[in-house]
Amino acid sequence: MVADIRREGGEAAVKRALDWLIKADPKTLESHVERGNQYAAFNLMTLAMMVGTPLMPDLKGHVLMVEEVSEYLYAFDRAFFHVAEHLKNARLAGLRLGRVSDIPENDRPFGESAEEIAQRWCDKYGIAYLGRADIGHDSDNKVVPFGAFG
Numbered sequence: 001m002v003a004d005i006r007r008e009g010g011e012a013a014v015k016r017a018l019d020w021l022i023k024a025d026p027k028t029l030e031s032h033v034e035r036g037n038q039y040a041a042f043n044l045m046t047l048a049m050m051v052g053t054p055l056m057p058d059l060k061g062h063v064l065m066v067e068e069v070s071e072y073l074y075a076f077d078r079a080f081f082h083v084a085e086h087l088k089n090a091r092l093a094g095l096r097l098g099r100v101s102d103i104p105e106n107d108r109p110f111g112e113s114a115e116e117i118a119q120r121w122c123d124k125y126g127i128a129y130l131g132r133a134d135i136g137h138d139s140d141n142k143v144v145p146f147g148a149f150g
Contacts (some may be wrong), residue, residue, distance in 0.1 A: 009139035020143040030065065030134050030142040032096060033149055041065040041098070041135055041144035048079040051086035060091045063130065065144055066118075067098030069137035073110035076100060077117045084121040094128035099136030 004013035019025040033039055040059055042050075044066045050056045064087070068076055100114035112120070115132070122129040134142045 004139050007139045013139040013141060017143060028143045030144050032133060033144060035150045038062040038148050039144050040146055044068045044076065044079050045071060048082050051083055061093050063093045063096060065096045065098055065133040065135050067136045068100045070102045072104050072106050073114065076114055080117055080121045084125040084127060087127065088125040092127055094130040095122055096130045096133035098133040099138065101136055101138060
């Protein structure tokens with residue numbers, strides 16, 4: 001979130017992050033974060049590089065939130081397949097999709113939106129799709145504490 005300072009409205013994003021770190025202000029949190037649950041938030045491409053490696057954290061029981069920026073929808077689809085394949089037995093509490101922004105224009109339409117892609121792969125691999133999340137590569141990004149929140 002520190003890099004958000006360079007974005008339009010970035011001061012508010014940095015203040016939100018600091019308010020969480022210093023005061024644990026619940027107003028800074030993504031609106032679906034609730035006490036007693038576990039959470040993790042990742043950029044999809046970053047997560048795709050981690051699954052199947054020793055760097056991958058145990059996400060059992062977590063609500064996983066993913067977002068993406070500056071990727072073609074076909075690349076988003078491939079990465080989502082890869083992640084879902086690796087997480088099908090992870091016993092996630094569910095998945096929420098954050099913002100997918102700055103999508104480059106392809107020479108032909110992909111045929112599905114980012115949300116349709118997420119829903120399709122979640123359905124195929126038995127991962128509960130829980131809807132949208134207020135996270136993304138932008139100054140409106142909200143805080144998602146990693147792990148148990150309580």
